Amino acid sequence: MISRTDLRGRTLSRRELLAALPRAEVDVEAATASVAPILEDVRRRGAAALRELAERFDGVRPEHLRVPAEAIAAAVEVLDPAVREALEETIRRVRAVHAAQRPQDLTVELAPGARVRQRWVPVRRVGLYVPGGLAVYPSSVVMNVVAAQEAGVGSLAVTSPPQKDDGGLPDPVVLATCALLGVEEVYAVGGAQAVAMLAYGAEEDGEVLCEPVDVVTGPGNVYVAAAKRLVRGVVGIDAEAGPTEIAILADATADPVHLAADLVSQAEHDPLAASVLVTDSLELAEAVECALEPRVAATKHAERVRAALSGPQSALVLVDDVEQGLEVVNAYAAEHLEIQTADAAALADRVTAAGAIFVGPYSPVSLGDYMAGSNHVLPTGGCAHFASGLGVHSFVKAVQVVEYGREALAEIAGRIVTLAEAEDLPAHGEAVRARFA
Numbered sequence: 001m002i003s004r005t006d007l008r009g010r011t012l013s014r015r016e017l018l019a020a021l022p023r024a025e026v027d028v029e030a031a032t033a034s035v036a037p038i039l040e041d042v043r044r045r046g047a048a049a050l051r052e053l054a055e056r057f058d059g060v061r062p063e064h065l066r067v068p069a070e071a072i073a074a075a076v077e078v079l080d081p082a083v084r085e086a087l088e089e090t091i092r093r094v095r096a097v098h099a100a101q102r103p104q105d106l107t108v109e110l111a112p113g114a115r116v117r118q119r120w121v122p123v124r125r126v127g128l129y130v131p132g133g134l135a136v137y138p139s140s141v142v143m144n145v146v147a148a149q150e151a152g153v154g155s156l157a158v159t160s161p162p163q164k165d166d167g168g169l170p171d172p173v174v175l176a177t178c179a180l181l182g183v184e185e186v187y188a189v190g191g192a193q194a195v196a197m198l199a200y201g202a203e204e205d206g207e208v209l210c211e212p213v214d215v216v217t218g219p220g221n222v223y224v225a226a227a228k229r230l231v232r233g234v235v236g237i238d239a240e241a242g243p244t245e246i247a248i249l250a251d252a253t254a255d256p257v258h259l260a261a262d263l264v265s266q267a268e269h270d271p272l273a274a275s276v277l278v279t280d281s282l283e284l285a286e287a288v289e290c291a292l293e294p295r296v297a298a299t300k301h302a303e304r305v306r307a308a309l310s311g312p313q314s315a316l317v318l319v320d321d322v323e324q325g326l327e328v329v330n331a332y333a334a335e336h337l338e339i340q341t342a343d344a345a346a347l348a349d350r351v352t353a354a355g356a357i358f359v360g361p362y363s364p365v366s367l368g369d370y371m372a373g374s375n376h377v378l379p380t381g382g383c384a385h386f387a388s389g390l391g392v393h394s395f396v397k398a399v400q401v402v403e404y405g406r407e408a409l410a411e412i413a414g415r416i417v418t419l420a421e422a423e424d425l426p427a428h429g430e431a432v433r434a435r436f437a
Contacts, residue, residue, distance in 0.1 A: 001289070001292055001293065001296065001306065001309050001310055002263075002275070002289065002292065002309045002310065002314055002315060002316055003022075003310075003312075003314070003315045003316070004285070004315060004316045004317075004318065005020060005021070005022065005315045005316070005317045005318070006318045007020065007317060007318060007319050007320075007324065007328065008318050008319060008320050009320065014331065017327070017328065017331045018331055018382075021276075021315075021317070021328070021331065021332050022274065022276055022312055022313050022314055022315040022317075023274070023312075023313055023381070023382070024242060024243045024245075024272045024273075024274050024311070024312075024313035024381070025312060025313070026222055026225075026242050026243060026272065026381070027222075028222055028225050028226050028229060028240055028242070029226075031222045031223050031225070031226035032226040032229060032230055034223070034226075035192045035223055035226040035227050035230060036230060038053060038191075038192045038193055038196065038227070039192065039193075039195070039196040039199075039200075039227060039230055039231065041053070041193075041196075042193050042196035042197055042200065042202065043196060043200040046202035046203040046204060046209060047065055047202055047203065047204035047205075047209050049193070050065055050189055050193055050197060050202060051065070053191070053193040054161075054162050054168075054188070054189065054190070054193075057190070057191055057193075058161050058162050058163075058164065058190060058191075059164045060162050060163070060164040060168045061168065062162045062168035062169070062188040062189075063167075063168055064168070064169070064188065065187055065188055065189060065202075065204065065209060066185070066186070066187055066188075066209060066210070067169055067170065067175065067186040067187065067188055069184060071169055071175060072175050072176075072178055072179050072183075072184070072186060073179060075172045075173070075175035075176040075179060076175075076176040076179035076180060078172070078176075079172075079173065079176040083173065084176070084180070086370075086371075087138065087142065087176075087177055087180055088180065089371060090139065090142050090370055090371050091142055091146060091180065091181065093371055093372070093373035094142055094143065094146045094147075094373055094374075094375070095146050095149075095150060096373060097373035097374060097375075098146055098147050098150040098375070098391060098392050099150050101150070101391050101392040101393065102120075102150065102151070102392055103120045103392070103393065103396065103398075104120075105117065105118060105119050105120060106118050110408075111408055111411065112405075112407070112408065113404060113405030113406075113407055113408035114404050114405070114408035114411075115402075115403045115404070116400060116401070116402055116403075117400070117401040117403070118398050118399070118400050118401070119398070119399045119400075119401060120396045120397070120398055120399075121396060121397055121398075121399050122151045122152035122153045122154070122395055122396050122397075123151075123153060123214040123215050123236070123395055123396070123397065124153075124154065124155060124214050125153070125154070125155035125156075125157070125211065125212075125213045125214050126148050126153050126155070126156055126157070126213050126214065126215045126216070126217065126395060127157045127158075127159065127195075127197075127198030127199075127213035127215070127216045127217075127235075128141070128144035128145060128148065128156060128157065128158045128159070128216075128217055128218050129144075129159055129160070129194055129195065129198075129216065129217065129218030129219070129220055129224065130144070130158060130159070130160040130170070130174055130218060131160070131161070131190075131218075131219055131220050131221070131224075132160050132161035132163065132170060132171055132174070132190055136160075136163075136170075136171035136173065136174055137174070137219075138171070138173045138174050138176070138177040139369060139370050139376065140218060140219065140376070140377065141158060141160075141174055141177040141178060141181065141183075142177060142181070143375045143376050143377050143390060144158070144217055144218050144377065144390065145158065145178075145181045145183055146181070147375060147390050147391055147392055147394060147395060148217075148394075148395045149181070150392050151392040151393075151394075151395035151396050152395075152396075153395050155185075155211075155213075156183055156185065157185045157186075157187065157198065157210060157211075157213060158174075158178055158183050158185065158186045158187070159186070159187040159188075159189045159190070159194040159197065159198065160174050160186070160187075160188070160189075160190060160194075161188070161189070161190025161191065161194075162188040162189070162190065168188060169188050170186065170188050187210060191220070191221075191223055191224060191227075192223045192224060192226065192227035194224075195216055195220075195224060195227035195228055195231060196227065196231070197209075197210050198210070198212070198213045198216050198235070199212060199213070199216060199231040199234050199235045200212055200231075200234070212235070213235060214235060214236060215235060215236040215237070215238075215394070215395060216228060216231065216235050216236070216237050216238075217237070217238040217377065217390060217394060217395075218238070218241075218377065219241040219377055220241060222242070224241075225240040225241055225242060226240075228240055238377065238390055238394050239379050239380075239383055239387055240381075240383075241377070241379075241380055242380040242381040243269075243270050243272035243273050243274060243313065243380065243381075244266060244269045244270060244273045244274070244335060244336075244380065245266070245273070245274040245275075245276070245313075245334050245335040245336060245380055245381075246262060246263065246265075246266035246274070246275050246276065246334065246335070246336045246337075246338065246365055247274075247276040247277075247278060247329050247332050247334035247336070247337050247338070247354075248262060248263070248276070248277045248278065248279075248337075248338040248339075248340060249278045249279070249322070249325045249326065249328075249329050249337065249338070249339050249340070249341060249347065250277060250278070250279045250281070250284060250338075250339075250340040250341060251279065251280055251281055251284070251322055251325075251340075251341040251342060252280075252281040252283065252284055253340075253341065253342045254279075254284060254340040254341070254361070255340075255361060256284055256287035256288045256290075256291050257291050258340070258361055258364075259277060259284075259288050259291075259340065260288050260291035260292045260295050261295060261364075262338060262364050262365060262366075263275040263277065263288070263292065263309065263314075264292070264295050264296060264299055264305055264309075265364070265365065265366055266308075266336070266365060267304070267305040267308035267309050267314070268299065268300075268301045268304060268305050268308075269308075270304070270308065271304055271307035271308050271311065272308065272311065272313060273308040273313070273314075274308070274311075274313035274314055275308060275309055275314045276313075276314060276315055276316075276317060276332065276334070277315075277316045277317065278317045278319060278325045278328050278329055278332075279316070279317070279318065279319070279325065280318070280319050280320060280321045280322055280324070280325060282318060285316045285318060288316065289316070292309065296309065322341055322343075322347070326347060326350060326351070329351065329353075329354070330351060330352050330353050331353075332353075332382070333353035333354060333379075333382045333383070333384040333385045334354050334355065334384065335354075335355040335356075335378045335379060335380045335384065336354075336355060336356055336358065336365040336368065336378065337351060337354035337355075337356070337357050337358065338357075338358045338363070338364070338365060339351075339357065339358070339359055339360070340360065340361055344359045344360045345359055345360070353384045353385045354384050355378030355379045355380070355384045355388075355389050356368055356374055356375075356376075356378055356389060374389075375389050375390045375391055376389075377389060377390035378390070406435070409432070409435065410436060413432045413433070413435075413436065416428070416429060416432050417429035417432060417433065420432075
């Protein structure tokens with residue numbers, strides 16, 4: 001069901017190692033060709049295009065593109081009490097972690113009268129995308145909204161695909177979660193067209209339907225990723241999220257039943273989801289293989305899970321020792337990395353590339369998906385080499401404030417003139433000289 005990649009006894013360059021590791025075959029560039037006309041259609045025709053595209057891609061023509069306030073309120077009234085309690089606890093934990101992420105302003109005094117300050121300023125307005133294809137994700141509402149709220153963003157718009165079975169509205173649990181978070185601006189728009197609406201804004205019958213935003217965040221399929229790539233520069237984006245990934249670094253002390261359960265849990269997201277186990281124990285790898293078959297057969301989304309585990313993006317990777325395993329997972333840069341080894345905490349501190357790290361046998365990825373307090377919107381496809389998961393930092397920008405007095409400028413005026421002349425920009429120097437003429 002799942003392939004093996006044997007790296008034992010091999011010394012690989014970084015390039016060779018990256019080529020040897022499993023990875024989902026997703027071509028965002030190819031998807032941009034079909035997405036670009038959608039973006040232009042929404043930019044030109046607004047609500048009319050959004051309704052037509054919903055009918056084409058979601059099988060329903062929404063009566064209301066902006067979800068009525070009464071529908072949001074009604075959704076929370078009928079929400080299962082147990083689900084409500086779980087969501088409220090998730091919100092509490094995620095809010096506590098993200099409140100602690102707020103960056104602090106700073107002031108540096110370089111000399112008497114020479115001061116540089118750095119202020120952190122929230123963006124004005126954000127658009128938060130919540131998927132609704134193979135599954136719906138009220139937890140993603142929490143992750144996106146709480147991070148933006150704790151950053152101090154004043155205007156938030158949530159958009160999620162219309163559901164045919166829900167009268168053209170987004171999933172009712174998604175709507176109820178918006179209500180619990182105090183979000184009043186929600187749209188029944190999905191896919192690339194949702195990204196276009198957020199980036200460009202949209203009108204309906206000559207009136208504003210949706211104002212453009214400054215930043216678009218949230219996971220989605222390859223078409224959402226392609227749309228985000230195309231609007232980058234018009235708006236900021238968090239990342240081009242690809243298929244979800246789990247990598248597990250484990251040694252002989254790990255429980256193969258736990259590992260099999262965790263690999264399956266990630267595989268149920270999507271046939272392209274990646275499940276990778278890196279281990280120096282052949283016996284553990286074989287035990288995990290044995291544990292996978294009955295677990296896959298018994299799970300609800302068995303067909304989807306089997307497709308993900310048997311795809312080129314999933315594998316059991318055999319290494320000589322845990323040190324080589326650490327090298328492998330740092331090269332892979334997983335969205336989610338579990339470490340289940342005898343010295344898991346120490347190894348976790350040596351990981352240099354991962355969206356989130358889950359340490360020990362009682363920190364499964366499922367915990368982070370819902371209730372750890374961390375954010376589950378994370379970089380995929382190796383982007384953890386240079387990108388972070390969603391957080392307060394995704395919604396703030398640093399503004400530098402420069403304040404010099406006459407004497408402080410006079411002290412360095414000659415050096416400024418020297419550098420300006422060295423760069424053949426004499427007017428720069430003259431702008432300084434003019435203050436002392």
